[in-house]
Amino acid sequence: MKKILHQLIVIIGCLVMTTHAFAQDAEALHETGRSFMRQGDFPSALQAFDKALAIKPDAIDILKDKAFVYYLQRDFASTIELSKKITEREDADAQSFQILGLAYKAIAETKESxxxxxxxxxxxxxxxxLNCDYGEFIAASNPADAIKYWEKGIEADPNYSGNYYFATKYYAQKGNIIWGLLYGEIFVNIESLSKRSEEIKTILFGGYRKLFDDLSILDNPKQNGTPFEKAVAQNLSDLTSFGRFGITPEMLTALRARFILNWYSNSQSKGLVFPLFEYQRRLLRQGHFDAYNQWLIGTNADAQKYTQWVQQHGEEVKGFQQYQRSNLFKIPAGQYMLH
Known part of the structure; x- marks a missing residue:
């Protein structure tokens, strides 16, 4: 009896070890496929994924990557076929639906989307x-509903950059100066190195120029805004004298330094926590605020002067870049201002 029991234990142990070895092989093949995918070698990536799926046919992460490679190859029919199967599963995640949405968008399949x-x-x-993608999907036909989804996305996942990108463009177009500026600056801090960041920096510069061309743009939020919007608008209105110097990084540094000092000493803004202002205050205290504002609008204000400033202030630029890399801008959950 003991001998039989021992044999059973050995057999079970071998099965467990074999299963573990197969799992490791599948994981290694999956990572190999991802490496090929990053290199743009899509046929080799698919071969690796298929080998991995031969070992673990239900592995959803491998299936998602395979569907995404189909999309990258512009094989949208295969992307849709596989992604529809994935999204029917109980363990499908939001990314599974995103991949399917990308394929539908590529072939302009609006009804199924x-x-x-x-x-x-x-x-x-x-x-x-998903809120971001759906907002983008309906934006052309119904922008008023699109912004609702981008706002929902910001409230639900405040560190996902895409919703700020679209919301900034929406509010800038609608003349909502406060949220165009605030969301735009949040976006470029979250997604600081992309092409979209340069696009939003241009919108930010234009927003400040519009503000000082016509300060009456603040009248509506001062009178009809939320407590937060009223406090921001009033604080900006109190600093109208800065506008006579033109929109330069130096002017913006002076304006926003005074804004932050006023914000944290004014009873009207007491208790109104806003992560962007907290970040600006930290930059001020750490001595990086000049470099930050140069980074924010320098190129758009005067590209030649910005290049000269960078050349003349190498240590400041280096210090700000190091601070920016080691202090990534994050918004704590729940710090969303309703408007």
């Missing part, structure tokens, strides 16, 4: 990415 996004947001209402 609408059904898919509604289903996805029913399952994942707090997905910043």
């Amino acid at each position: 609408e059904k898919m996004y509604k289903k996805a947001l029913t399952r994942f209402p707090k997905s910043g990415a």
Whole structure:
């Protein structure tokens, strides 16, 4: 009896070890496929994923990567076929629906996209990415509804950059100066190195120029805004004298330094916590505020002067860049200003 029991234990142990070895092989093949995918070698990536799936046919992460490689190859029919199977699974995540949405967008399949996004947001209402994608999907036909989804995405996932990108453009176009400026600056701090960041910096510069061309733009938020909007608008109105110097990084540094000092000493803004202002205050205290404002609008204000400033202030630039890399801008959950 003991001998039989011992044999059973040995057999079970071998099975466990074999299963573990197969799992490791699948993981190694999956990572190999991802490496090929990053290199742009999509046929080799698919071969590696197929070998991994031969070992673990239900591995959803491998299936998602395979669907995404199909998309990158512009094989949208295969992307859709595989992604639809994935999104039917109980363990499908928000990213699974995103991949399907990308394929539908590529072939302009609006009817199926609408059904898919509604289903996805029913399952994942707090997905910043899905709210962002659906907002972009309906923006052309219904921008008033699109901004609602971008705002939902910001509230649910405040560190997902895409919703700020689209919300900034929406508010800038609608003449909502406060949220165009605030969301734009949040965006460039979260997504600081992308092409979209340069686009939003241009919008920010234009926003400050519009503000000082016509300060009456603040009248509506001062009178009809939320307590937060009223406090921001009043604080900016109190600093109108700065506008006569033109929109330069130096002017912006002086204006915003005074704004932050006023914000944290004014009873009207007491208790109104806003992460962007907290970040600006830290930059002021650490001595990086000049370099930060140069980084923010320098190129758009005067590219030649900005280049000269960078050359003449190498240590300041280096110090700010090091601070920026080691103190990534993050918004704590729950710090969302309703408007």
